[in-house]
Amino acid sequence: MRADRLVSLVLLLRQHGRLSAAALARELEVSTRTVLRDIEALSAAGVPVYAERGRHGGFALLPGFRTELTGLSHDEALALLVAGSRRGAQAFGLGAALASAMRKVVDALPESYRAVAAGGARRLLIDPETDLLSRRLVEEDVPDAVVAAIRRAVFAGHRLRIHYAAVDQPPKWRTVDPIGLVTVRGQGYLLATRSGADRTYRLSRVMAAEELDEPAQRPDRVDLDRAWRERGARFRTGGDQVRAVVRLDPARRAELVATALAVSAEEADADGRLRLEVSFQDARHAEWALWQLAADAETLSPEWLRASLRDRAAAMAARYGAPA
Incomplete structure (x- = not known):
């Protein structure tokens, strides 16, 4: 070195x-x-x-x-x-x-x-840290020692032992067969299999990593782009996803589509507003995404999501209705 x-x-x-x-x-x-x-x-x-x-x-x-x-x-x-x-x-x-x-x-x-x-x-700038609205792009911080161990195992074709903290779960050790690494908008992911089943691990949630001497059980060739698309499709159609019907100002359509996992149906109402059937990752994602659109969007279903947004708006109105 x-x-x-x-x-x-x-x-x-x-x-x-x-x-x-x-x-x-x-x-x-x-x-x-x-x-x-x-x-x-x-x-x-x-x-x-x-x-x-x-x-x-x-x-x-x-x-x-x-x-x-x-x-x-x-x-x-x-x-x-x-x-x-x-x-x-x-x-x-x-x-x-x-x-x-x-x-x-x-x-x-x-x-x-x-x-x-x-x-x-000097006349080319690629991927600046902020966009035109001064919003900072979030980059995940993964310790060099962790990502280096993962990288070595991926290239050497060895099994990998990772101390991984899944969402809302305490960290625990897992032994996986690494396939490849993917980065999306500054976030890194490890594609692997565990006991023969496809798994995707976010690098920022790997607390520690150890390359093992055992050979990984994986195919000799891999199409990472295809593997990523397939896992993305499974992610969008499984788990705790929320499907909602939303009436929307057409001017905010691009913003909603960029945030939602998928749009499965869309039509225009007589007053010019759009009616879309969209999918979100989970309840928290749905509530957050629709709250960003304020009065330009109205959630028609499910009823619990509509009620949740109503209660949040009422609490906000009460807070600002009182003197500072």
């Missing part, structure tokens, strides 16, 4: 010209003391790195120095394969590897292309 860090340090200095110890520490995700030790190691190995004193000083390489140490590690190559989504790399614990790999890619470019590529990259 230190060898990779030393290569990354050299590439950072080549690409930026001069950087302070603090800036290098931030890029490499280490302490400034570690950076200083690495600088000493590079100097001892003959790399022409020198320090510039003063307010705008830092470390730099002698002009014209070039290194051919641009080989990609396994994780860096893997990170590039999922680099279509920066958040995908983060979800799989490959954020640092992606940053290191991209430094090597930039360094390998012909000098005439390097400035053009860097300038072009």
Whole structure:
């Protein structure tokens, strides 16, 4: 790992010209003391790195120095394969590897292309942290050690032991046969089988993970896209799902459709409002989604959902009807 860090340090200095110890520490995700030790190691190995004193000083390489140490590690190559989504790399614990790999890619470019590529990259923004309404996208935090163990088991084809906390249940250990990893909107999932049955585990709910020596019982080839679609279809048609009939202002249709699991029927009423039959994951999901639409939506059935929304609205009216 230190060898990779030393290569990354050299590439950072080549690409930026001069950087302070603090800036290098931030890029490499280490302490400034570690950076200083690495600088000493590079100097001892003959790399022409020198320090510039003063307010705008830092470390730099002698002009014209070039290194051919641009080989990609396994994780860096893997990170590039999922680099279509920066958040995908983060979800799989490959954020640092992606940053290191991209430094090597930039360094390998012909000098005439390097400035053009860097300038072009600054004019592209993919998956910002907030949308136009300043709503932050929720990214799940999965410990690196956990996701690394899961990743190793997936690639090695070994069974996996996970300490998993299902919704509204205490964590418990499970032994599974891992199939693959999926990321959706910054949330990571492990697709696996357990005792031959399909299972899907959310990475943020895995408290600990251990790769076992036993081979996983799984097919040699897998179509993850198809597997994900099939599991999604089963999820939408099973469990504690709620089906509701809703009258809706057409202007809010896209918002409801984006939130609901599915729309099974739709027609227009005489007054121009839409009547939709929609499915939600459970009672809490249904109440939350329809509450967001306020008076632009009216729940016609089931009666318990209509009553729940009415009681919530009455409580809100009572709260704001009193003086502050």
